[in-house]
Amino acid sequence: MSSQQQIQAAFPQTNYGAANYAVAGQPPQGYPQQYPAGAAPQNGVAPMPPLAPPSNFERAEQVVSPFSNDEIVRLRQQLDDSRKAKAYHPVRTVPRISSISVDLSPGAALPIARVLPGEQTTLVFVDSTGAPWPLAVAPRVSDPRYFDVEWLQGTPSVVISALSAYEDGNATVFLQGMATPVVVKLATGEPDSKEKSRVVDYRLDLRVPGRGPNAQAPFLGAGRVALYDDTMQAFLDGIPPRDAKRVTAHGDVPARTQVWQYGDAMFVRTNYDIQTAFDQSMSAADGTRVYRLPPTPYVTLSEMGRSVTLQLDIN
Secondary structure, X not given: OOHHHHHHHHOOOOOOOHHHOOOOOOOOOOOOOOOXXXXXXXXOEOOOOOOXXXXXXXXXXXXXXXXXXXXXXXXXXXXXHHHHHHHOOOOEEEEEEEEEEOOOOOOXXXXXXXXXXXXXXXXXXXXXXXXXXXXXXXXEEOOOOOEEEEEOXXXXXXXXXXXXXXXXXXXXXXXXXXXXXXXXXXXXXXXXOOOOEEEEEEEEEEEOOOOOOOOOOOOOOHHHEOOOOHHHXXXXXXXXXXXXXXXXXXXXXXXXXXXXXXXXXXXXXXXXXEOOOOOEEEXXXXXXXXXXXXOOOEEEEEEOOEEXXXXXXXX
């Protein structure tokens, strides 16, 4: 063996070294020139053949529908879950339409309007006859950072929106022809309350003592108008006492007319006038009235000059 062969056997050919690397885009030394520039094998591995470009249909399919059907379903489910989370309210609203009689005497309790952020509360002011009592000027609110109060000019209505939860305040209302302002407490809830639902006054009718500029004709005496009667108020709100018994009426019964027997009296809730003698009456802003009268088998109501007589099944 010659000395040259002995050297080659001691130092076999290797893939490492400068001769195996391309310089400036040229193939490395020692490799055939059939490989194009820049495509020479590295470390003895032949280059991969070029990938076939996608067809026009495949490109259009990728643009029209980049996601699979399962991926689309998952995305829509995630979007729906996000909307549910965004719309979640820790405290749910229980809407209520109610009415209350305002006591303007010194030492009397203030009427309370239950409000909640995201809900609107409308205050409607009426006089003792149930007629609307317009405001003289725009109402005032204790802190406009927490409550937005808007007066619909020329009407007896005030719209209140709470801007923050667990904040209290009050609104002062000035009625036409009345020197004493009506102050309404605004309550958004107690901070230490654990309740998951809260009653909100969507509409609160405030019955102010006295006769306003739109007072109805005095067809009944002042003593027959019930202002501070809790029992009459309960029937007017449509929430009669538990012991009240519903009375069945026969005849052409008008819509929204209900009759109860409670104690030694009868209570008729209707939006009609009554011709039968009664003891007391209470009205709401929408024209609903409650009449207290002695037990009787017949009651006559009237509207627009038309009389309706009802027969009652009483005990």
